[in-house]
Amino acid sequence: MQDLEKDFQDRIDRGEVIEPRDWMPEKYRKTHIRQISQHAHSEIVGMLPEGNWLTRTPTLRRKVALLAKVQDEAGHGLYLYSAAETLGISRDELFEQLNAGKAKYSSIFNYPTLSWADIGIIGWLVDGAAIINQVMLTRTSYGPYARAMVKICKEESFHQRQGFEIMMTLCNGTAVQKQMAQDSLNRWWWPSLMMFGPPDAESTHTEQSMKWKIKLKTNDELRQQMVDVTVEQAKVLGLTMPDPDIKWNEERGHYDFGEIDWEEFWQVVKGYGPCNKERLAARNKAWDEGAWVREAAVAYAEKQAAKRTQAIAV
């Protein structure tokens, strides 16, 4: 047992990729099931806040773009569920964990989309943060997860651009539109920094995850990356970052930024965010009301298969 684990660690250290049927420590398997399924759930639940505006986009151009984006997110969820299933858990189990409220998903999706600017902000900041995380994960040690990330990253950049374009349009619009954009940034900035997870000092999984190359950068490193790129982009938009402590630090070569309200983060993670109940209810409704479709498809497939065997017998 000891030897197997050492061999496994050696493989990781050599930069080898782990594939589904390779030997792996039980904890590596479990950690991956947890992380990949949380990621999948985030893609799926993430469709809900954006879906809220699908019927109310200001133009047809925005509507086709948003529809395509939301459809991509469904695809991302599917790639990731498939990757999780290679570790020996079924799709139905994964859905059941989500629907029962036992599985986590990114806490950002528990915030409401109150204005059209929020759709711009989601593309710009939420997809932006997701991209930073996902680019790192293309080099993660588990093959199916890494491959899913490559496909996802190819599709993400349009998501962020369409969001930035929405923000740009609002910022170049009337004073009211610009204010709408600013208000949206004020509400979403801090939650999007929380997307990278708790600070390294408090993150329970970081050390082992780094050792197994599940993660290649720490939460705080990724968060810093987000701050650095976003501050510059906000300048282009002419928006004010809702953090008076943001200041260029020559010595570090990074922007300093203010204290994150981790209490809020933990509240949302524990289920007390503004939309946790609504999101879970929507997923459960979709699952329950889709039951007859799933069952009818199976019944039809079985009937067709029976007909074929009969035809062969004759």
Next chain:
Amino acid sequence: MKKEWPIWEVFIRTKNGLEHRHIGSLHAADSTMAIENARDVYTRRQEGVSIWVVESINISASNPSNSDSLFDPAIDKAYRHPTFYKLPEGVKHI
């Protein structure tokens, strides 16, 4: 009644002249649905001109823990590679 749709492996030919390559998997009740779902999941940006689907349970795979014995017959056969053969300087087009 509760029955999960089976898993299908999806192979896509990205353009004519290339082979079908494994791209991922999905769930579907039958092969027709598997192809339609593969179209929606894996070719939203014209990534394919042809799709194969096969139910995962029909795939037999080699066992990674037997990889050594399975593949080691090829290890000591350097003479199967062109670099094994010495050529004098100046010989071209070979």
